[in-house]
Amino acid sequence: MSWNPFKAGPKKQIVSKTVERDFEREYGKLQQLEDQTKKLQKDMKKSIEADLAMSKSAVRITSDLLGNPLCEPDPDFLGMVTALDTAMKRMDAFNQEKVNQIQKTVMDPLKRYGNVFPSLNMAVKRREQALQEYKRLQTKVEKYEEKERTGTVIAKLHQAREELRPIREDFDVKNRQLLDEMPKFYNSRIDYFKPSFQSLIRAQVFYLLLILYHPLYYF
Template identity: 90%
Template structure:
């Protein structure tokens, strides 16, 4: 029944608890960072898609208005809608520039940063595999050490120790490398992303500055008579009352 000779784990604590806690803490921070990066990528993608959809919809609406019979009998109204269409196309062009900038300076770096995590996770997996092999061989050595020291058993113990040595060294090297590099990778996140989000802020500032100009120009063209909101609402209500007085819309 030799199959259960090495069942169970080693009695010796082969990885100090403090080292294991340090490893779990550092890897846990990186797992959380990976989740946050994925969420940020997803949210940024949604934001970009929403921005593009908004400006494209605005262009379609202004274009539809230009082809609408509403504009035909009124030259002033046609001029106003033409100004709106021009403004919407300018907005769409500036929005596309902003999106291109965000894609280049934020989304692409996020993608490159995310590409590191699979390699990191694989390194952790290899470390775990090395640890399990280390534990298996350490258990094997301990079992032989407990046996009577016959010639055959001493030979087996010597062979088991020889098998254990490179496996232990391999695990310790992997463990040491990860404990050294995981904090460095985690601490590099600010230096990596700070330029990206500075660029994001600049792109937003440029875009909304241009939008202020676009809509300022539009306001001057379409609102020659400056009315307050209350005055405009009163004017609309008066015109609506005129429409309601027509026989074709009167209630039966």
């Protein structure tokens, strides 16, 4: 958004410095939260892809070994590789179940959470547009207030004030709503994500226990 710091604005202070500082602080926290949410989504996706790639690679390795002439002369070695192949396929199946669980309990909630930010950013943009229009009309009112009170000036001043009133009210509503909603949304993040990451931990632990204690793992 273009901004000219040398452009003359209204003499009357539209928004107090305290309110503007509070607004910028709360919106800054949301912008940081949005960036971190996107990063978390990206890293979780990479982690899932790496998990799947690892177990798929293990299955391919054992399949390649079974088809390798090295296994043919030695029944014991062939039996060991066959057991390994069975264990790796089971591991891959367990891993797929874990990934499906993580997708439902972590990735999908992350995506839904991230979808809120465009609406918030749009609300902030509309608030800024309302503020600029408020400033423009306030400057117009002040211009007529400074002029000599002729009949024409009084009429134009009255018209300018009438134009300003709904714009001021619209800005006040948008400003109050955002100042109320932004902290609430930010403070809700822990309650929202806590169940997701509890599920993530449980899925990882359950997967490890299945692998470590499944009899096929100890070929």
